[in-house]
Amino acid sequence: MALAALAALSWAIPAVNADKTAADYFVHALPGAPATPFIKMHAGHIEVTPEHNGNIFFWHYQNRHIAQKQRTVLWLNGGPGCSSEDGGLMEIGPYRLKDQNTLVLNDGSWHEFANLLFVDNPVGTGFSYVDTDSYTHELDEMADQMIIFLEKFFALFPEYEQDDLYIAGESYAGQHIPYIAKHILERNKREGVAHKWKLNGLLIGNGWISPAEQYQAYIDFAYEKGILEKNTDPARKVEAQRRICEKDLAIDSNSVDYMNCEAILNEILAETMTTNKGKQECYNMYDVRLKDSYPSCGMNWPPDLKYVTPYLRRPDVVEALHVDPAKNTGWQECSGAVGSNFRAAKSIPSIKILPDLLTEVPILLFSGAEDLICNHLGTEALIGNMHWNGGKGLELTPGTWAPRREWMFEGEVAGFWQSARNLTYVLFYNSSHMVPFDVARRSRDMLDRFMGVDISSIGGKPTDSFLDGERLPDTTVGGQAGNSTAAQEAEQEKLDAAKWEAYQRSGEIILVIVSVAAAAWGYWVWKERRKRRGYFGLAQAAASTATPATSQRRDFHSRGVSNSRDLEAADFDEAKLDDLHVESPTVEGHEEGVMASERRYSLGGDSDDDSGSGAKKERNGGTL
Numbered sequence: 001m002a003l004a005a006l007a008a009l010s011w012a013i014p015a016v017n018a019d020k021t022a023a024d025y026f027v028h029a030l031p032g033a034p035a036t037p038f039i040k041m042h043a044g045h046i047e048v049t050p051e052h053n054g055n056i057f058f059w060h061y062q063n064r065h066i067a068q069k070q071r072t073v074l075w076l077n078g079g080p081g082c083s084s085e086d087g088g089l090m091e092i093g094p095y096r097l098k099d100q101n102t103l104v105l106n107d108g109s110w111h112e113f114a115n116l117l118f119v120d121n122p123v124g125t126g127f128s129y130v131d132t133d134s135y136t137h138e139l140d141e142m143a144d145q146m147i148i149f150l151e152k153f154f155a156l157f158p159e160y161e162q163d164d165l166y167i168a169g170e171s172y173a174g175q176h177i178p179y180i181a182k183h184i185l186e187r188n189k190r191e192g193v194a195h196k197w198k199l200n201g202l203l204i205g206n207g208w209i210s211p212a213e214q215y216q217a218y219i220d221f222a223y224e225k226g227i228l229e230k231n232t233d234p235a236r237k238v239e240a241q242r243r244i245c246e247k248d249l250a251i252d253s254n255s256v257d258y259m260n261c262e263a264i265l266n267e268i269l270a271e272t273m274t275t276n277k278g279k280q281e282c283y284n285m286y287d288v289r290l291k292d293s294y295p296s297c298g299m300n301w302p303p304d305l306k307y308v309t310p311y312l313r314r315p316d317v318v319e320a321l322h323v324d325p326a327k328n329t330g331w332q333e334c335s336g337a338v339g340s341n342f343r344a345a346k347s348i349p350s351i352k353i354l355p356d357l358l359t360e361v362p363i364l365l366f367s368g369a370e371d372l373i374c375n376h377l378g379t380e381a382l383i384g385n386m387h388w389n390g391g392k393g394l395e396l397t398p399g400t401w402a403p404r405r406e407w408m409f410e411g412e413v414a415g416f417w418q419s420a421r422n423l424t425y426v427l428f429y430n431s432s433h434m435v436p437f438d439v440a441r442r443s444r445d446m447l448d449r450f451m452g453v454d455i456s457s458i459g460g461k462p463t464d465s466f467l468d469g470e471r472l473p474d475t476t477v478g479g480q481a482g483n484s485t486a487a488q489e490a491e492q493e494k495l496d497a498a499k500w501e502a503y504q505r506s507g508e509i510i511l512v513i514v515s516v517a518a519a520a521w522g523y524w525v526w527k528e529r530r531k532r533r534g535y536f537g538l539a540q541a542a543a544s545t546a547t548p549a550t551s552q553r554r555d556f557h558s559r560g561v562s563n564s565r566d567l568e569a570a571d572f573d574e575a576k577l578d579d580l581h582v583e584s585p586t587v588e589g590h591e592e593g594v595m596a597s598e599r600r601y602s603l604g605g606d607s608d609d610d611s612g613s614g615a616k617k618e619r620n621g622g623t624l
């Protein structure tokens with residue numbers, strides 16, 4: 001019944017995108033945002049599969065400055081089925097939410113030298129929608145739709161088509177990003193393509209890339225962090241599960257995920273569950289310095305999520321972002337329906353396509369060292385086993401490994417960099433699955449360095465950033481922390497030095513931004529918090545978890561997945577909206593978990609070193 005109504009409804013809103021112009025996407029005023037600096041934004045839907053009512057939502061932010069050339073970063077979160085508004089509002093975007101009504105500036109935002117394009121991918125995710133019988137199943141299909149999206153996006157906004165293009169993201173986007181890159185390179189080589197897209201680099205944070213190494217790494221990481229102890233009962237149980245997993249991998253090494261291997265992670269979380277004041281607790285799989293209520297194990301995290309969901313459901317926000325009425329179900333961080341349909345059963349894992357990509361495009365893999373679900377040991381192992389551009393792993397010449405260069409940022413040891421033959425690996429210490437959530441400014445320095453931003457032409461005070469004590473080329477403008485007089489003076493100096501022509505945007509747009517920014521600088525609020533990635537529904541196994549959950553996706557989290565009926569473009573039932581955890585999206589029927597986690601995270605959310613999880617040993621820096 002709902003279906004019929006639904007179908008009728010979707011036809012009643014025909015071809016919404018057909019005749020839209022850029023002006024239709026302009027975000028005139030974003031509720032809760034500071035009045036200045038005014039950040040230029042466009043948002044709305046682009047139709048990719050009209051036959052299935054498939055519409056992809058994007059949110060675009062214009063850069064603050066241009067150095068040398070114009071750049072665009074396309075950002076994708078994981079899942080599959082998790083919205084890239086996570087990245088927009090909790091990681092790399094210009095704003096963070098201080099509460100559900102107030103946006104504050106993120107002084108580590110990546111829009112300093114790049115236009116940012118957040119895309120809810122694939123259809124059905126976040127604000128995107130599609131008929132409920134037409135979710136995406138495979139990676140190639142996803143990438144085809146992304147190409148259609150980009151063609152239409154650049155038709156609407158041709159001024160960005162010749163930007164240097166980077167694709168960045170985390171978690172399951174470790175599958176999405178290489179596939180999209182491959183499809184872009186193929187598109188560029190096709191006869192008759194008028195404008196090639198300048199794909200210049202990929203950045204993947206705590207990515208799900210290579211099952212073989214990454215499943216093994218669950219146990220290695222658990223031992224290294226002291227989560228599991230060798231030769232104990234829990235360790236033996238987990239090892240038994242590893243053997244089952246290895247058999248599956250031996251039979252077929254071409255899948256993106258394996259149920260019996262996912263179970264390793266479940267086992268680790270279940271076997272290390274503890275009881276604290278009558279409540280069951282487990283490790284937060286996105287940041288093992290933290291604990292969460294069992295069986296959520298991180299799904300309630302990060303704390304900002306409890307603001308993001310209600311904010312993105314405010315009618316005035318929905319309207320400001322031009323969300324089509326056809327998306328009638330309200331924003332959800334992760335869509336269980338999208339995740340469970342995206343089996344990628346016929347897709348090969350992205351590790352198999354990275355070597356080809358590396359002949360044409362530099363790739364940076366970065367890891368937050370405290371993440372378990374896509375942990376750095378797995379990333380290091382997959383790099384070590386991969387052959388590309390005439391060598392294996394990060395070797396410079398046979399037998400000589402690229403050095404790990406210590407990275408000092410703003411007076412602190414931030415991690416290390418290692419690089420060979422177009423592949424760069426960066427480890428972030430003290431960081432979770434969602435690196436930019438924890439250390440936004442460092443993550444931006446990484447981006448600017450990778451993109452080769454050179455601020456010598458525009459002035460500004462560079463950040464303190466050193467590799468092996470060596471002063472690096474000046475990339476990031478770092479002088480804007482706080483609202484101090486010094487910060488304002490520094491900004492003034494920068495503007496004086498810069499001159500308008502330095503901001504070489506031909507149109508007047510950027511001038512407006514710059515002048516507004518100049519008038520009102522000194523406004524940055526520093527807010528560093530921690531955050532995660534994907535998720536997975538350990539919760540489905542619920543308290544009865546003697547046996548590993550079966551149906552959860554590695555995805556890293558399908559928070560909210562458990563209600564397998566995900567309200568999608570189809571269910572037009574307002575009443576259901578109300579039932580949907582408007583507060584913190586969590587697993588239905590697990591109320592007490594929510595409360596417990598709020599308590600816990602109010603403590604855990606504010607700085608990097610308050611983890612209080614106690615159990616694990618610290619830093620892994622030296623042992624890597």
Ligand SMILES: *[C@@H]1O[C@H](CO)[C@@H](O)[C@H](O)[C@H]1NC(C)=O
Binds near residue numbers: 422
């Ligand atoms: C690295 O990528 C560039 C493109 O940015 C390409 O021209 C070059 O051949 C690649 N290097 C190797 C060693 O393949």
Ligand SMILES: *[C@@H]1O[C@H](CO)[C@@H](O)[C@H](O)[C@H]1NC(C)=O
Binds near residue numbers: 523
């Ligand atoms: C500037 O900083 C001071 C001290 O931190 C603070 O009290 C004040 O509210 C800030 N002003 C603005 C406009 O953010």
Ligand SMILES: CC(=O)N[C@H]1CO[C@H](CO)[C@@H](O)[C@@H]1O
Binds near residue numbers: 429608609619621622
């Ligand atoms: C605040 C904090 O935990 N800092 C640590 C970050 O990581 C480095 C390297 O492991 C440690 O030396 C710091 O103490």
